[in-house]
Amino acid sequence: MDLSRRNLLLSVAAATALPKVAMADIPIEITWDDLIPPGVPYSEIISEGVMDERNDIWQPVFDSNATKLNPTLDGAYIKMPGFIIPIDISTSGVTSFVLVPYVGACLHVPPPPPNQLVFVTTQTPWPSDNLWDAVWVTGLMQHELQSTEVAETGYTLRADDMEVYVW
Template sequence: MKRFLRLSSLRRLSAVALLCLAAAGLALGGRAALAEKPAPAADYKVGDRLAPKGAAAGAFREISWDDLIPADWNPEKFFATLDLSDLQDNDPRALEAMNRIRAEWDKAPVVEKLAGSRVRIPGFIVPLESDGKTIKEFLLVPYFGACVHVPPPPANQLIHVIPDKPVPAAWNMAPVWVNGVMAISRVESDMGTAGYAMRGIKVEEYKEPLPR
């Protein structure tokens, strides 16, 4: 588990701010979802992540969500500047803390060397542009429910994808593999701020590995 945010010291933070922190923790150290067969989105719970396949496909190099986080970025360092010990539920300072955290996540640093890389990565689709039949633009998120059921994760855990070929509208929050070319681009949307952009050369349904 990589750089998982410790929340035990934040128990008195208001529910809304704690939810934001919990979402960030899931993004940086969530659990992988395993199954014996392909699973529709309905089979996932909020926070579930996808298990890596463990092999590259064709000309695309498989990467994980941890690969999008700079090695020297320490999200816990930011919490050292917040005094949360005396916050009560509904304390206005909790909302202020949440806003500060959100601002910190939105400017989270990225791995610049990934620019131009041909990669494949598993994740869940959060539509940004759809005509009801197809999805023409979406955010790829690392765990189920991100940006929809819980607040957005840090910018370095969101990828803005424009697929070469629109994907079915039924893939809303569905698990997929995206194969494409990575770019470094800060993209703001109503669903969250992405630190990466990707030309989706091929978007395919996610097939989960069998348990070993």
């Protein structure tokens, strides 16, 4: 009888844990506004800038709000849309990139603030012939301020899945 009670308890424990495991695979769909912490208006992130005449680029000057990150997203499994600015690209595709909120961000205009940029790595390369398409990226997000070739980023994302964003 002791053995069957043990099996019953183990079965109940496994059954209660199962929904938590299944729910962990369902990403939270977020937007770019969600990257800014609650209570920080976007208008307070961007300030003046200076022209780097030597390199012919505009260097924005951000205040401290630009590096404030949403604490609920650190360690969250998310899905978000954006555009790809490639960092590591080969004939098989892109394996690391900066996810940006709009086409041309970081390339033709001053970059958005760090809390509006996500550095993404993926094991499965994204085809290099689809670089202008908006994409959905799903994966584990972390807080990590870092400098890339194109801009300062506030978040990192290890992508498990990517697909073309359909309007």
